[in-house]
Structure formats: structure tokens, C-alpha cells
Amino acid sequence: MKFLTFFILLTITTTASAYVNFIGHGYTSCLNCHYNPAGGGPLNDYGRVVGATAISSGALYPKDWNEEKVAYTSGFLFRKPKQNWLRTQINYRGFQLVQSPGSEANQTERWINMQLDGRVILKFGENDKFVSVLNYGYAPLPPGPKIQGVKNQTEWRSREHYLGYRFTPKFGVYAGLMDKVFGLRTIEHIAYSRSIPQMAQNDQVHGLKGHYLGEKWEMFGQYFVGNLAQDENLRMKGATGMIERTIFDIHRIGTSLTRSENTFLTLMSYSAHAKFNLKEGSALLGEIGQTSKDSKNGNTEEVSRWGLLQTYLRPVRGLYVLTNIEYKKDDVNMEDYTVRWGPGIQYFPIQRFEFRFDIYNERNFSPDSSTKDRWSYLLQTHIWL
Amino acid sequence: MVIVKIFILMLAFQSLAIGASDIINAFKRKDYHTISDTFKAAPNDTYTRQELVLISYSLRQMEFYRQDIKLNVRLINQKFKDRHTKILAAIRQGDSLDGDGYPEPLKVLYWNLLMDFSHIILGYDEKSPILESDRKFFNSFSKILSELEFREGKVDKINDQVLAHLEYLDKKVYQWSTSFSLSYVSWQSEAKLHGQGQDIALLVTNKGFCAGGDVGVENYLFHFYVDSCFLMGSGGIQALPNKSEIDYQQSNVPAYGVKISPGASMIVSTTKSRIGFRIPVIYSKQTLDDPPASKGYEALNEAPLSIITSLYSRWQFNRWYFQTEFGKYISKESTFWGLGVGYTY
Numbered sequence: 001m002k003f004l005t006f007f008i009l010l011t012i013t014t015t016a017s018a019y020v021n022f023i024g025h026g027y028t029s030c031l032n033c034h035y036n037p038a039g040g041g042p043l044n045d046y047g048r049v050v051g052a053t054a055i056s057s058g059a060l061y062p063k064d065w066n067e068e069k070v071a072y073t074s075g076f077l078f079r080k081p082k083q084n085w086l087r088t089q090i091n092y093r094g095f096q097l098v099q100s101p102g103s104e105a106n107q108t109e110r111w112i113n114m115q116l117d118g119r120v121i122l123k124f125g126e127n128d129k130f131v132s133v134l135n136y137g138y139a140p141l142p143p144g145p146k147i148q149g150v151k152n153q154t155e156w157r158s159r160e161h162y163l164g165y166r167f168t169p170k171f172g173v174y175a176g177l178m179d180k181v182f183g184l185r186t187i188e189h190i191a192y193s194r195s196i197p198q199m200a201q202n203d204q205v206h207g208l209k210g211h212y213l214g215e216k217w218e219m220f221g222q223y224f225v226g227n228l229a230q231d232e233n234l235r236m237k238g239a240t241g242m243i244e245r246t247i248f249d250i251h252r253i254g255t256s257l258t259r260s261e262n263t264f265l266t267l268m269s270y271s272a273h274a275k276f277n278l279k280e281g282s283a284l285l286g287e288i289g290q291t292s293k294d295s296k297n298g299n300t301e302e303v304s305r306w307g308l309l310q311t312y313l314r315p316v317r318g319l320y321v322l323t324n325i326e327y328k329k330d331d332v333n334m335e336d337y338t339v340r341w342g343p344g345i346q347y348f349p350i351q352r353f354e355f356r357f358d359i360y361n362e363r364n365f366s367p368d369s370s371t372k373d374r375w376s377y378l379l380q381t382h383i384w385l
Numbered sequence: 386m387v388i389v390k391i392f393i394l395m396l397a398f399q400s401l402a403i404g405a406s407d408i409i410n411a412f413k414r415k416d417y418h419t420i421s422d423t424f425k426a427a428p429n430d431t432y433t434r435q436e437l438v439l440i441s442y443s444l445r446q447m448e449f450y451r452q453d454i455k456l457n458v459r460l461i462n463q464k465f466k467d468r469h470t471k472i473l474a475a476i477r478q479g480d481s482l483d484g485d486g487y488p489e490p491l492k493v494l495y496w497n498l499l500m501d502f503s504h505i506i507l508g509y510d511e512k513s514p515i516l517e518s519d520r521k522f523f524n525s526f527s528k529i530l531s532e533l534e535f536r537e538g539k540v541d542k543i544n545d546q547v548l549a550h551l552e553y554l555d556k557k558v559y560q561w562s563t564s565f566s567l568s569y570v571s572w573q574s575e576a577k578l579h580g581q582g583q584d585i586a587l588l589v590t591n592k593g594f595c596a597g598g599d600v601g602v603e604n605y606l607f608h609f610y611v612d613s614c615f616l617m618g619s620g621g622i623q624a625l626p627n628k629s630e631i632d633y634q635q636s637n638v639p640a641y642g643v644k645i646s647p648g649a650s651m652i653v654s655t656t657k658s659r660i661g662f663r664i665p666v667i668y669s670k671q672t673l674d675d676p677p678a679s680k681g682y683e684a685l686n687e688a689p690l691s692i693i694t695s696l697y698s699r700w701q702f703n704r705w706y707f708q709t710e711f712g713k714y715i716s717k718e719s720t721f722w723g724l725g726v727g728y729t730y
Contacts, residue, residue: 278700280654284707309724311698311709313660315653321660323698323709325724339571341722343696343711361711361720363571363590367636370590370623373573373720 020184021312021320023275024283025054028244028252029218030185035121035131037172037211038181038220038242041160042089042119042133045081048074052351054281057318060350074351089119091137095356095380102375115139115201117159127169133176135160139202157229160204174209177227181209181220181242182256183271184287184308188358192306192328192340197258197269197291198236203227205236218244218254226262233263250277256289266294281314290332305329320346324358336366354382408436417443425452441497450501457494457501465491472529484533492535499526503543512554523547556605565598566614566708568725574691575717576622576673578633578682585682586625587633589671591640593618595723599648608650608659616642616669631682635674642669642689648697657701665693665712665721693721704729 020039030039033047043051052074053067061070075081093115100106117137124130136158162176179185182199189201207224220242226235238260244252252275259268271289278284287308294301307327312320322344329337344358362374411419420443424432432440437460444453461469468487475482484492502523509516530540569592576587594617601610622635650661669691673684695712710723 276700278654278658279656282654282656282658282700284700309709311700313653313658313698313700315651315660321698323696323711325709325722339722341711341720363573363720363722365571365590365592365621367621369634370588370621372588372625373718375718 019187020275020285021283021310021322022050022055022281023250023252023277023285024279024281024312024314025050026250026277028246028250028275028277029213031211031213035123035128035133035164036160036162036174036178037213038179038209039185040179041135042087042121044128045075045087051348055318056348056351056353057316059318070351085122085124087119087121087123089117089121090385091115091117091119092383092385093380095378097376097378099376100374101377112140113138127166129166131164133160133162133164134158170213172211174211175207177204177206178209178222179204180224180240180258181222182240182258182269183242183254183289184273184275184285184310186285186308186310188324191308191324192326193271193287193289193308196304196306196328197271197289198260198267216246218246224260226260236260236262236265236267238267251275261296264296266296268292268294278313281312281317281320283312285310285312302330303332305332318348322346324360336364336368338362338364352384354380356380356382408432408439412439412443417446421447421449421452424456425449428456445497445501445504448504450504454498454501457497461491461494465494472532476528476532482532484535487533492530492533495526495529495533496536499523499530499540499543502526503547506547507550509550509554512558516554520547520551553605559602559604561600562603562608562610562729563598563600564706564727564729566596566612566706566725566727568595568614568708568710568723569593570595570616570618570721570723570725572616572667572669572721573714573719574669574671574686574689575719576671576684576686578624578631579685580682585631585633587622587673587684588625589620589622589638589640591618591620591669591671593640595644595725597644598727603652606652608648608652608661610648610650612644612646612648612663612665614644616640616644616667620671622671622673633682633684638671638673640669640671642667644668646695650697650699657699659699659701661697663693663695663697663710663712665695667691667693667721691715691717695721699727701729 027033031037033043033050034040035042035044049071053070058070072080081087094111094113096109096111099108115137117135120134122132138155139157139159141153141155158177160177160179162174162178164172164174166172180199180203182197183193186194188194194200205224205226206228207222209220209222212219221239222241223239224237226237228235238258240256240258242254242256244254246252253273255272257270261267269289269291271287273287276284290303290305292301292303309325311323314320324342324344326340327337340360340362342359342361344356346354346356348354358378360376364371408420408423420440424440424444437456441453441456444456465488468491472482472487502519505519506516506523527540527544531537571590571592573591574589576589578585578587595614597612597614599610599612601608618640619637620640622638624631624633644665644667646663646665648661648663650659652659668689670689671686673686675682675684692715693712694715695710697708697710699706699708706727706729708723708725708727710721712721714720
């Protein structure tokens, strides 16, 4: 075990999260920077270099360092890996969450260690034709009592493990535990567009995923049997698909459809999204969608609708100013809806470090009431060693 | 008489020799100041070719580019007038030139002139008629050197620098800008039930539209403007929980007003996306119904005039743009949101 730990540490390389808004740097497809073509999880070598150069600020490097030198140091111990078949990465994300700031009666503060992952990637063949990804780590359990039916509820578990093979550069197949492909994969797992259709950070499923990447079109199809860590009657089994098309050479529009069910619930969601490249790192992201939850026991159906608009501006390299605007209507037959609105700052002072500050201002709109807004802010730290 | 003439000539040679010696010695000491002063004091004196080269170099070191231009032009006229005339004629007629057929010193003189004009142009911090004149000369010497195929890579690099600087001078000029916009907005305001003895706070949550536009000036980096729009919307009103002893609630109460926002933005991309701050002043009016007379309260709209500090962003798609605004009322918990589209004239 000690040898394994030592071995992993020796071969650790950089990892960062590439975000959807990096379309503002011209990256329309996640496959440019990730092993997983749908994004998320470990970065490939090119993604690490992009993270070190185009994304992170260059202000803290010595003046005589050029981009090539910075790119060269994007690997572990500031060196290029000496072999091509193994990559290891460590990733940490934690944040300070403050709710109802300034309120003597209601203010709460807590530090949450959101993620601590160790990642091992085996890759072989030309252009990493074959990949094997294991992502094991810490994620906090939801507050409150343990979830019924979920086996081995522990904070340490596999977040994803899968094998992938690209038959051609355009077509690949992936099998294992992965995130479901659906809509805009924003980093905010509390976003309504992720939580309502159950596409949040702990909603991975075992399944088979096909991916096609053409000149203009990118398509995903995924069949899944639920998370095998859950009791069988709770596993959400189904399929999901997403199609994106590049428009005007630099923008993307897309649509997603997913259906899944277990013994108690049938869930169906569909959405349309758009990603606009406003050049030099600035981007505009939008998504609208609808989810119907059909309870088999009570024969009740609830249809929810949501919208997401994320705007990014990059005043200087490494710094992104964003606005997060979300819309949620829990029941389309009711007039009530909620809007969550907030500015934020995302800063990459140097490769391997990301700091983020988000304000959330949530307002309910109802013909029957007028309530005070809910406020919270979040200070996030993301480190990849 | 002949002896006198020879004597005078010898004296003249001696004085020239002393001057020449001064220039060379000063150059060895890198005393460009003395050299340029010597030349400026006696520009028409006779200098050797080596001295003139040293003087030209010194003038450039001292950033006396216009004096160096005069010197180089004088040298071209003195030494290479016919060839220079022939080059100009060939370029005017569109004939090609064989660079090998022209002497290296002439090409170096053209190079010096190109460098002088490039330095002069790069020194301008705003556009002017003199700049246009210098630009024409720069273009001429750039064309000559390209035709002569002399230091082509370096000439291209200097051309790029000058073009970039001229573009920068164009872009930094502030121009008037106007636009029309329509935004979906939500804002909160405070009201109260005024009664004998105590007041009960009411919260008003409005949503609606704000139609208007902005007028201002902008260059490639900054935008300063005043935005104003008419607010039209409606809102729900309710007594704040735990603070009311009566049940007061109203829906869809019409609201009207004006929002005037001086603002400044920084333009952060070539597509003219921008981010900045505004200080909106909102005047909004809503008529609240009084509770039943038996309750003894009167509904009052409080502080219809409010000041906000807001963060403003705009994404430009050619003339159309998309904008967001998030603001917080000064000294209040309430916020203002805006999300809209606009068109730039």
C-alpha cells in the first residue's frame, strides 16, 4: 500500500476543471481538454497546458518565463511526464458557505470540503485511443439522516471509473460509472438545471456511452442501469442523449433528452441550450428545460421548469466576472416561481489554484405573497497539485 | 596671394580635422549629446562620411528624429540623387526594382528614414494632420525598402508596429454612442401601514419592463454614459412576517417610474463586451389600497426615490447586445435586477 501511495504521488500530474464557459476561448467540445468527451473529471495533457497558459493569470510567473516554459511546467513537479501511458492527479475543492449574511438571527457559516479526489488514468494508443479512468475520493454525505436504500454510505467512494475506446477520432465508446450526459454541465451543482433533472455531482450512473464528434455536430447517447451502489429498486435506469451543433463557426446550440425510472418514480427531462463565444474568454451560456416526475405509488405527476443564464466576462487573463441567473418553477400549473440571481468572480492567480466568490440572491414571485429575499455567499477554493 | 590662400585652406582643414576628431572622440565616449549639439550648431559644415554616419546615429540616440531625417535626405540628395529619382519614377510607374542594382549605403539611408518616421509615429498619442503627413512618408520609405528587398523581415515588423499604433490611436478616440434597450426588471421597495401609535412595514416586490436607452462616449477601452428608462410593472405587497398585527396583502399593483443611471464600463473584448458600474436613481410610484377603515391604518409608499449601486454587463453581437444588471439599494437589503436586449445606433 505504501508503495502504491508513493508510486501515485510520484506520477501525479496537474488537474483542473475545464468549464463550459471556456467556449469563450474557442473550445466548443469538452474532448479537447478532458478524457471524458462529456467533460468533467481528469484533464488530458492538452487541457493541463490550456489551464496553465490561456486560463490562469501570468502575473505571478518570473518575467523571463514565456508561454512555452509555463506550458512545460503544467505537469507534476513542474516537469513533463516521462511516459505516455500513466497520469495521476489530485484535486481538492472546498468552500465557505455563508447564509443570510448580516442577519444576527439567521446567519450561518460553515466550511465544506466538497471534493478530494485521487485520479489514475491509463492511456494507450495513438491520440489516447484507449483510456481507463479511476476517480476515487471524498465527497460529503448530504446533511441529515442517511438515505434509505443506499448501501455503504460513506464519504469515500469511487466518483467515476470507466473504460473508453475511440474507434476513430470521431467515434468512441465508454463504459463504467460516469456522469449522465445532459445539458450544460455547469460547475454549480446546486443549479436548478442540474438538481431538478438529477444531474448533480453525485448522480453518476453505471452505463454505456457513445460519442460522435464531427465537423459541426457532436452527439452523445448513454444507456444506464443506475448506480450499482444503490439498492436495485432505487436505481434510476434509463437513457439520455444530447446533440450539439456548431453555428457561425464559434457558437454552439444543443438539445438534450433523458428518461429514467425506478420502482417508485419515472423522471423525464428535456432541455435546449446555447453557448456563445464572445471572444477573449467572454461567453454567454443559456439553457431552458422541463422535468416531469411521475410518482408511481401515488399516481401524481409534477412538471417543473427551469432556466439558466450564465454570463462571463474576462477583464484580464485569469479573472472572470460572471453573473448567474436561474429560474425555477416547481409546478408549471402554479403561478409561483423563483429567480436566483448573483454576480461572482472566478480567479486563477496561477496554474493549480482557483478562487471563486459567488453571491446568491433568491427571490420568490407569487401573486399571493411578497417575501424577503434569501441571501448567501460562497468562497470557494480549488487546488490541483 | 597664393600663399595666403594655401594658408587659409590649411587653417580650414585644421579646423575640420579638429571638429572631426571631436565627433569621433565624443562617439567613443558615447557622448551623443555633444555630437548632436555640434551638428545642430553647424549643420552645413563639411563632414566626412564616417562623421555623418556617427552624427546620424547620435541624433537617433538622442531621439532627434526630425534632424536625422533632414540629414539623411540631404545625404540622399548629395550622393544618390539620380538613383533616388529613378527609384521614385519606377515605383510610380509600377515597375519592379532590382535591389542588387542599388548601392547599400542608399538602402541604409532609406532604412534610417523609415526608422526615424516609425519612432516619430509611435511617439504620437493622438491623431493630427502632421501625423498623417509623417504616415505618408513612412509608407513611402516602407514601399521603397520593400521594392529594394532590403531587411524585409524587419521592415514588415516595423510596419506591423506602426499599423498597430495607428489603429490604437484610431480606437482611443472617444466617439458618441447611443443605444436603445428593453429590459425585464425586478425591484423591491418599501412601504408602510401608518397607524396611530405604530407603523407596520410592508414589502413590495415588483417586476416589469424598463424601456429606454443610453447616450455617452466610448473608445476601445471605456464607455461613459447616462442610461435612462421608463419603468412599467406591477407587484405584490405584503406585511413583513412577525411584524404585522393585521393581514395585509395585495397583488398586481401597477407600478410606474423612471430610472436614470450614470455609468462607466470597461470594454474587455474585441466584440465589445463590457463590464462596469452604474449608480441608478429610481423614482417609482405605486398606489396602495388602505386597509379597512376599522383597522385604523393608512398605506403609504415610502421613499419613492432610491439610489442603487449596480454591476452592469453587456455582450455585443454586432449592433445588438444583451445586458444584465444587478444592483443593491444603498442602506437597504433590497436589490434591483435587469436582463434585456438593446440595439446600438
